[in-house]
Amino acid sequence: MPEKFYITTAIDYPNNKPHIGHAFEKIGADVQARFRRLRGQPVYFLIGNDENTVKVSKRAKELGLDPKTYVDQMAEVFKTAWRELNISNDDFIQTSEERHWKGCQKFIQIVYDRGYIYKKAYQGLYCEGCEAFKTQRDLVDGRCAQHPNQELQVVEEENYFFALSRFRDRLLALYRERPDFIAPETRKNEVVSLVESGLEDVSITRQNLDWGIPVPFDPSQRIYVWFDALLNYVTGVGYGTDEDKFRRWWPADMHVIGKDITRFHCALWPAMLMAAGIEIPRRVQVHGFVLLKGAKMSKSLGNVVDPMDLVTRFGADAFRYVLLRLCPFTGDGEFSFDQFITVYNADLANNLGNLYSRTVTMCLKYFGGHLENTKGLVANEVFDDLKLESFHEELTRRMVDCEYNLALGMIWQELLDRANRYIDRTRPFELAKTDRDRCRIVLANLAMALRTAAIYISPFMPTTAKTIYSAFNFSPDYSGIRWDDGGTVARTSNDLRVTAETEKGKVRPLFPRIQVEAQSA
């Protein structure tokens, strides 16, 4: 019985439209979600926006909108972007939704009742740039290290604090007992040393806010930032509003997050859940950043390339492929427009796309698309010198570990290159004149190799996979494909027949080659 798989991404600040960094995370999580579905696991894939922030209400005021109108508009912008990228999320949570507010209030009340929240008069130095209080040891020459040009303000107010410091030993035990809780391992080491060095209690409410979730036991205060945002992972599956749904999906099997927010997900979040008596997630999967021409992609830098331009021009599949091939998901990677073109042409147009074109064309040209007497054929020639089982095993491990760039490398080098070499070796274009029976068998083998490739690439390029799969009358039909079918030698269940779309008698290219202009650095 396959286990359910509940996967989330970080929720995004809706201050601007999504950039390539957001896209990287969503695509990586989407690949995992699609991969799990292909393995037969029931998947719930949650994404969303983080809306209960001071910045959001400020921005809304600037635009003359009330906050809810503003965040709803921005939610549409994000949803549209994810739809264009073919993100297969099952749900999109906005933290301004009632289900989230109810769940948050239930949660904070429980933690309060269990004695992990206390009130304290707090006097601190507040940095307006960071929108946060600074401790003495954060300061450099009496100023905020990030905003040395601004004066710090002395602010005093009564806030509620979460007793994070009481969870030090329990957290360390968690990391010890569940070594897979944080991946990759370097991130775990980071968190362990952070927690070992000691945790301070955190302020989790603010006074005098007009936007955000009221604290149920003290309506003059509102829940602040992380204690609200992290809870989307439970409220998104019904915590506080639909307990049956919550029981079905919780705990989360994978939280996909960026390395900048590791500590909140690996220390604060499990502590919060412990405080509320809720089960801890199975894994926090940390990804790196996409660096554009050496500079970090950032909302405040202003992006040179809008990723959506590439998506619109070359398609979601191409964008998804190139980004994940170029940038290792678990670490930082580099991306540029030139790199995009190079990888697109080499891997998609020349290698995969051309393999598809030449195979389909030969079937049409020599046999009118009908490969008779190919029913029941064990098509094992293309990968005959490959240990398909161990290949499948290793590829699957790469997928589970989110090493997508390496997984794609394996598919291209071990499968697609082999198929191209097979054509060169068997020369079906000569066989068409000398040995038509043999030619038919060769083409059937190629078709079945394309089927294997289509299965493996479908988490990455769902549209392309379907196009390839639909180019022949394979059985079972596309909706029934399973990841593990890739690892077994295929036997044809019908006489193969080309059903690919053609234009003026020619096969439509999967990925039209991008013509590069003369010279541009």
Add this chain to the structure above:
RNA sequence: GGCGGCGUAGCUCAGUGGUUAGAGCAGCGGCUUCAUAAGCCGUGUGUCGGUGGUUCGAAUCCACCCGCCGCCA
């Protein structure tokens, strides 16, 4: 400033103690024509950021330095 990560061929990345450090792309030479001027074959003398150390042996462990990046609740 404190803590942490990264720095491997022109480019993007593998490789974490053991023979002459690898792949793809780009480049160069040849073959081929089914195909999107695509494919196949051949071709890689890199101080593995620097210095010092541990070791019989280090890209791989330790220290310091330089550069880039993240966090500092």
